[in-house]
Amino acid sequence: xxxxxxxxxxxxxxxxxxxxxxxxxxxxxxxxxxxxxxxxxxxxxxxxxxxxxxxxxxxxxxxxxxxxxxxxxxxxxxxxxxxxxxxxxxxxxxxxxxxxxxxxxxxxxxxxxxxxxxxxxxxxxxxxxxxxxxxxxxxxxxxxxxxxxxxxxxxxxxxxxxxxxxxxxxxxxxxxxxxxxxxxxxxxxxxxxxxxxxxxxxxxxxxxxxxxxxxxxxxxxxxxxxxxxxxxxxxxxxxxxxxxxxxxxxxxxxxxx
Amino acid sequence: xxxxxxxxxxxxxxxxxxxxxxxxxxxxxxxxxxxxxxxxxxxxxxxxxxxxxxxxxxxxxxxxxxxxxxxxxxxxxxxxxxxxxxxxxxxxxxxxxxxxxxxxxxxxxxxxxxxxxxxxxxxxxxxxxxxxxxxxxxxxxxxxxxxxxxxxxxxxxxxxxxxxxxxxxxxxxxxxxxxxxxxxxxxxxxxxxxxxxxxxxxxxxxxxxxxxxxxxxxxxxxxxxxxxxxxxxxxxxxxxxxxxxxxxxxxxxxxxxxxxxxxxxxxxxxxxxxxxxxxxxxxxxxxxxxxxxxxxxxxxxxxxxxxxxxxxxxxxxxxxxxxxxxxxxxxxxxxxxxxxxxxxxxxx
Amino acid sequence: xxxxxxxxxxxxxxxxxxxxxxxxxxxxxxxxxxxxxxxxxxxxxxxxxxxxxxxxxxxxxxxxxxxxxxxxxxxxxxxxxxxxxxxxxxxxxxxxxxxxxxxxxxxxxxxxxxxxxxxxxxxxxxxxxxxxxxxxxxxxxxxxxxxxxxxxxxxxxxxxxxxxxxxxxxxxxxxxxxxxxxxxxxxxxxxxxxxxxxxxxxxxxxxxxxxxxxxxxxxxxxxxxxxxxxxxxxxxxxxxxxxxxxxxxxxxxxxxxxxxxxxxxxxxxxxxxxxxxxxxxxxxxxxxxxxxxxxxx
Numbered sequence: 078x079x080x081x082x083x084x085x086x087x088x089x090x091x092x093x094x095x096x097x098x099x100x101x102x103x104x105x106x107x108x109x110x111x112x113x114x115x116x117x118x119x120x121x122x123x124x125x126x127x128x129x130x131x132x133x134x135x136x137x138x139x140x141x142x143x144x145x146x147x148x149x150x151x152x153x154x155x156x157x158x159x160x161x162x163x164x165x166x167x168x169x170x171x172x173x174x175x176x177x178x179x180x181x182x183x184x185x186x187x188x189x190x191x192x193x194x195x196x197x198x199x200x201x202x203x204x205x206x207x208x209x210x211x212x213x214x215x216x217x218x219x220x221x222x223x224x225x226x227x228x229x230x231x232x233x234x235x236x237x238x239x240x241x242x243x244x245x246x247x248x249x250x251x252x253x254x255x256x257x258x259x260x261x262x263x264x265x266x267x268x269x270x271x272x273x274x275x276x277x278x279x280x281x282x283x284x285x286x287x288x289x290x291x292x293x294x295x296x297x298x299x300x301x302x303x304x305x306x307x308x309x310x311x312x313x314x315x316x317x318x319x320x321x322x323x324x325x326x327x328x329x330x331x332x333x334x
Numbered sequence: 335x336x337x338x339x340x341x342x343x344x345x346x347x348x349x350x351x352x353x354x355x356x357x358x359x360x361x362x363x364x365x366x367x368x369x370x371x372x373x374x375x376x377x378x379x380x381x382x383x384x385x386x387x388x389x390x391x392x393x394x395x396x397x398x399x400x401x402x403x404x405x406x407x408x409x410x411x412x413x414x415x416x417x418x419x420x421x422x423x424x425x426x427x428x429x430x431x432x433x434x435x436x437x438x439x440x441x442x443x444x445x446x447x448x449x450x451x452x453x454x455x456x457x458x459x460x461x462x463x464x465x466x467x468x469x470x471x472x473x474x475x476x477x478x479x480x481x482x483x484x485x486x487x488x489x490x491x492x493x494x495x496x497x498x499x500x501x502x503x504x505x506x507x508x509x510x511x512x513x514x515x516x517x518x519x520x521x522x523x524x525x526x527x528x529x530x531x532x533x534x535x536x537x538x539x540x541x542x543x544x545x546x547x548x549x550x551x552x553x554x555x556x557x558x559x560x561x562x563x564x565x566x567x568x569x570x571x572x573x574x575x576x577x578x579x580x581x582x583x584x585x586x587x588x589x590x591x592x593x594x595x596x597x598x599x600x601x602x603x604x605x606x607x608x609x610x611x612x613x614x615x616x617x618x619x620x621x622x623x624x625x626x627x628x629x630x631x632x633x634x635x636x637x638x639x640x641x642x643x644x645x646x647x648x649x650x651x652x653x654x655x656x657x658x659x660x661x662x663x664x665x666x667x668x669x670x671x672x673x674x675x676x677x678x679x680x681x682x
Numbered sequence: 683x684x685x686x687x688x689x690x691x692x693x694x695x696x697x698x699x700x701x702x703x704x705x706x707x708x709x710x711x712x713x714x715x716x717x718x719x720x721x722x723x724x725x726x727x728x729x730x731x732x733x734x735x736x737x738x739x740x741x742x743x744x745x746x747x748x749x750x751x752x753x754x755x756x757x758x759x760x761x762x763x764x765x766x767x768x769x770x771x772x773x774x775x776x777x778x779x780x781x782x783x784x785x786x787x788x789x790x791x792x793x794x795x796x797x798x799x800x801x802x803x804x805x806x807x808x809x810x811x812x813x814x815x816x817x818x819x820x821x822x823x824x825x826x827x828x829x830x831x832x833x834x835x836x837x838x839x840x841x842x843x844x845x846x847x848x849x850x851x852x853x854x855x856x857x858x859x860x861x862x863x864x865x866x867x868x869x870x871x872x873x874x875x876x877x878x879x880x881x882x883x884x885x886x887x888x889x890x891x892x893x894x895x896x897x898x899x900x901x902x903x904x905x906x907x908x909x910x911x912x913x914x915x916x917x918x919x920x921x922x923x924x925x926x927x928x929x930x931x932x933x934x935x936x937x938x939x940x941x942x943x944x945x946x947x948x949x950x951x952x953x954x955x956x957x958x959x960x961x962x963x964x965x966x967x968x969x970x971x972x973x974x975x976x977x978x979x
Contacts, residue, residue: 127541153543165538167531169660178531181524182543188552191523192516202524245543391780457964463776464719465963468912472956475909483949582905586788593781636795643789650781651770 078105080281081126081157081249086135086145088121088305095121096305099135101283103249108275108282110292112316113302114325119285120162122302123251126283127159128152139249154182158247160238162254162285166226172237173222176212179244180205209244215277216240216270232263236270243278250274252284256291268294293317301325338665346511353503365503366571367615372506373567374607376513378591379600380560383517385589386597387526388553389533391463393585394454394470395561397477400580401450402443402562403569404481404488407497408432409439410570415496422492423485436500440509440566447562448555450477459550471582481577493576494569501571509567513560518600518662520556529553530598590646594656602658610642617641686820691942692935697826697895699934700833704888705911706918706926707840708881714857714921715877717776721783722763724908725790726882730756730889731805731899732798738806745808753886760882764875794901802900805893812894829891836884837927843880844923853877857921906952910937913959919972928970933958 083101087094096118103109111119124130126137128149137145144152153159167175184191184205186198213219216236221229226237235255242250255271256264268291275282286292292299293313301309301316303325309316316322356368377399384392408416408429416425424430434442458469481488488494520526528549531539540546569575591610595602620641623633649656705727712720733755737748767786771779811825844850855863856873864870892907893899910933918929933955941948962969 129537129541148545149537149540150543150545153541159541161538161541165535165541167534167538169534170527170530174527174530177524178527178539178544179542181528181531184524188520188523188525188556191525192520194519194523198523205524241542389777391777393784457960461963461967464713464717464780465916465967467780468719468909468916469956469960469963472909472913472959476953476956479950479953586784589781589784597777634796635800636792639792640789640796643785643792646785647767647782647789650778650785651767654774654778 079103080105080140081283082138083122083126084136084138086122086125086132086137088118088125088130089133094305096125096302099125099307101126101300103281103283105248105281106275106279107297108271108284108295110296110299111283111285111302112287112289112292112299113308117302118305119302120253121305123159123253123285126152127157127251150182153245153247156246156248157251158242158245158249159251160235160242160253160255162257164231164234164238166234166238166241168225168227170226171223172218172226172229173209173213175226175237175241176209176244177205179241180209182245212240212244216243216274231258232266235259235267239270239274243274247280249281249283252282252286254285254287256286256288259288261290264288264291267291271295341665342515349507349511353507357503367612369501369503369506369567369571371608371611372503372510373501373564373571374588374591374611375510375604376506376560376564376567377588378595378603378607379513379517380557380564381585381588382592382595382597382600382603383521383529383560384553384557386592386599386603387521387533388529388550390459390550390553391467392470392554392557393467393582393589394474394477395557395588396580396582396584397474398447398451398558398561399565399568399584400477400481400575400577401447402440402565403575403580404494404565405443405446405562406436406439406566407494407569407575408487409434409442410436410498410500411494411496412498415498418496419492419494420486420489423490425489426486429487436498436505436570440563443566444559444562447565448559451555451558452551455551455554459547459554471585474580474582474585478577478580481580488577491577493574493579495574497569497573497575499570499573501567506567506571509563513563514600514604517556517560521600525549525552533598586646587642590642590649592656593646594649596656596658596660598660599656599658599662601661601663602656605657614638614642686818688942689818690820690822691938693822693826695935695938696931697829697934698938699931700830701888701892701895701930702907702911702914702934703927703930704833704836704884704891705907706915706930707837707923708885709912710915710918710920710923710926711853711877711881713915715853715874716768716779718768718779719783719912720763720768720878720881721780721908722767722786722790723881723885724904724906724911725787725794726756726759726763726904727885727889727892727908728794728899728901728904729759729790730882730886731893731903732794733886734890734893735803735805735899739803749890752890753883756886756889757879757883760878760885761875763882764878768878769871769874791901791905798901800901802898805897805899807894807897823895825891825894829895832887832891833927836887837923840880840884840923849873849876910952910955913955915969916959917962917969919969922969922971925969925971932970 079102081103083099086096086099088096099122111122113119121130125132128147128151131146136143139155139157144155167178184201186201190198210219213222218233218237218240226234229237256267259267271282272295274280296313298312299316300307301322308321308325309319381395384390409432413431416430454473458466461469482491528544531544532546532549536546591606592603595606617638619633620637621633621635624631705723708723709720712718730752733752734748737743737751738745763786767782768779771782811828813824814821815824844853852868852873855866855868856870860870911930914929914933915926917932918925937951937954940954941951
């Protein structure tokens with residue numbers, strides 16, 4: 078079942094076209110990757126889908142509803158969550174608080190109910206705390222819950238960011254270079270981790286990634302970007318053998334002199 | 335009842351008893367200073383909600399105070415006093431006879447200030463950092479200019495005199511306690527966490543589903559509400575107000591308080607409100623000069639303020655975290671007990 | 683309103699606009715290079731006026747010597763302001779810088795009150811400037827023409843500096859990106875200091891002319907003009923020198939015209955600039971000729 082569809086979306090910044098005519102389709106339960114050389118426009122594509130940028134052209138539909146140009150908080154409320162290329166945790170807050178905050182959008186009590194600790198709020202707060210703690214246990218960070226999030230080692234920060242995104246109860250999870258800066262062991266752990274949460278939380282995952290082991294290891298489909306244009310789309314085997322993809326990454330072979 | 339609640343209630347009772355004794359026994363000069371301390375607690379904590387906890391650089395607090403001060407003054411002044419005040423240009427007819435007891439007058443002042451915050455916030459809260467600072471500073475000034483020019487409502491530059499002296503230690507400390515408890519509860523709720531998230535990283539907060547505008551407006555309006563109440567208490571303490579009282583100097587003093595105390599700490603704001611208010615009185619000799627025995631040391635007008643501005647520079651350059659940083663006083667920390675499991679409501 | 687009166691108002695507006703422009707340039711240069719609103723700029727302007735005042739009134743120097751000294755002293759003040767209040771916080775969170783700027787402003791205002799006394803003093807404008815000229819039956823101070831001319835001369839030199847000298851290119855490079863400029867061999871600290879000094883020198887020129895045009899000076903005289911000049915810089919497009927000038931003239935002329943045509947609103951004169959600010963920030967926040975600075979997410 079198609080969850081998300083991006084139809085010919087284009088992003089122009091003044092004279093620069095960062096993304097041109099991107100067509101994306103995400104089906105329920107898939108793990109889809111977006112790869113391409115640096116500066117190809119991948120994060121820009123993410124930003125269009127999550128509402129950080131408004132596409133200059135084109136339309137994005139989610140569950141049949143047009144979400145083009147909605148604010149990021151509205152899009153998250155609808156069920157699309159994301160992580161960031163440069164980890165954007167709430168640095169001065171604890172691990173637990175980072176995840177707790179991501180529950181806020183589901184809160185039904187208003188601020189007066191919250192301030193005066195009325196019964197409905199007390200119940201909601203208790204539920205949020207339980208949910209957050211469970212989430213931290215599932216990702217293996219529960220024992221660090223009172224630590225300041227910026228004090229965590231890099232790999233755990235990444236996992237925390239993912240846990241935080243999961244707390245918003247998304248259907249689709251967008252991961253921006255989750256394996257960035259990781260060594261082979263960490264990358265392998267992360268790959269398994271992504272597969273696990275995909276199943277456990279019934280997620281559709283769309284990720285930008287450079288580490289080919291992650292990409293080829295778990296993706297159902299792959300899109301390839303170069304200079305803002307989609308140059309290839311297909312399953313891992315097709316992409317590995319696609320001539321255009323090879324050229325984009327390695328350059329064209331020189332003719333013998 | 336939870337242990338913490340009992341402790342808080344006991345402290346409030348102790349505070350009430352202390353106020354009773356102070357009221358009976360201390361001279362009026364010292365009582366006045368204590369009243370000012372309590373009022374500045376309200377002002378500092380409410381400004382810290384906006385600036386320190388939500389990370390909005392708002393410099394318009396004096397404007398909200400002015401709204402509260404004038405509203406409360408006009409609502410509590412008896413008709414005869416109003417006629418006396420508005421001798422140049424008569425007061426607008428409906429306001430002449432409008433009268434409320436002190437408590438509702440204060441609340442109306444607070445609500446009006448919150449409403450003004452809503453009007454200002456709508457255009458201004460979309461701005462970032464420096465621009466927000468200048469815009470709020472500007473609005474603070476606009477309010478002051480408006481008050482100076484609306485003779486029929488505010489008596490213009492003449493100001494209001496003979497405002498009923500209804501503020502006393504019970505009112506000021508009572509409201510100070512209410513403000514601190516309200517804002518502390520707000521900060522420790524999910525909404526408070528959302529505000530802190532906005533302060534930490536707006537983009538991330540938004541991506542976690544937090545409606546930036548709505549929450550910034552919430553912080554802004556609540557802060558303005560308490561500023562209005564503080565202003566109302568101040569007006570009815572001093573007995574006289576005029577638009578020039580509410581210039582940016584006032585906001586700068588509040589800024590000094592929240593920075594000295596630590597921008598993310600309610601406890602810090604309370605402490606520094608007391609310190610600065612008392613220091614302002616104690617250092618009065620710098621301006622007025624002093625006599626030790628037969629030796630008279632002259633004062634220089636403005637020297638006191640030089641000391642305060644130098645203090646502000648020192649704190650911001652060398653002690654960015656202020657006294658408390660983002661640390662708070664809590665019963666748990668004081669009594670060093672092990673914390674309750676997080677899932678059941680223990681503090682994180 | 684007669685044509686003569688209108689012409690008088692226009693001349694005043696252009697004069698006032700020039701003064702705003704001179705101060706606005708200082709704001710826009712510093713903002714362009716440090717992304718910082720130099721709250722203390724208006725107070726630097728005030729100090730210049732007092733330096734010139736004391737030169738003439740106390741030290742009995744000829745006005746041209748006094749003015750020159752005042753300008754130099756103010757440039758030095760600008761240097762120390764940057765070194766003391768801003769450079770130590772170069773890598774601190776933005777809010778610390780902002781508070782330091784406010785603190786520096788506050789300190790200067792209070793120091794001035796203590797050193798010079800809070801009561802207004804009368805600026806001794808040299809006769810050569812207060813002499814009137816009569817054009818088509820309208821009597822106008824020579825000063826009113828002098829101000830825009832001086833402003834344009836300095837503006838010309840400044841634009842030459844920015845666009846045609848090595849220092850100017852360095853300034854523009856640092857405004858774009860500190861790190862890259864530094865890798866390219868630019869001494870970033872020196873350039874930042876230079877920008878502050880230039881801004882202060884221009885503010886000094888503005889301050890002295892302001893003192894001559896509005897001879898009642900007091901320690902808080904820089905606050906309103908400072909704020910308005912910053913607003914002018916934003917209206918024109920912050921970070922852009924030409925924008926600062928356009929904004930300055932726009933604000934000065936419209937402010938005078940507002941009072942000229944609607945004298946009943948003259949009490950709201952100061953509020954007018956802020957209303958303009960809010961309007962511009964809502965409609966075109968980058969200003970009349972400004973460019974958008976995108977943030978990488």
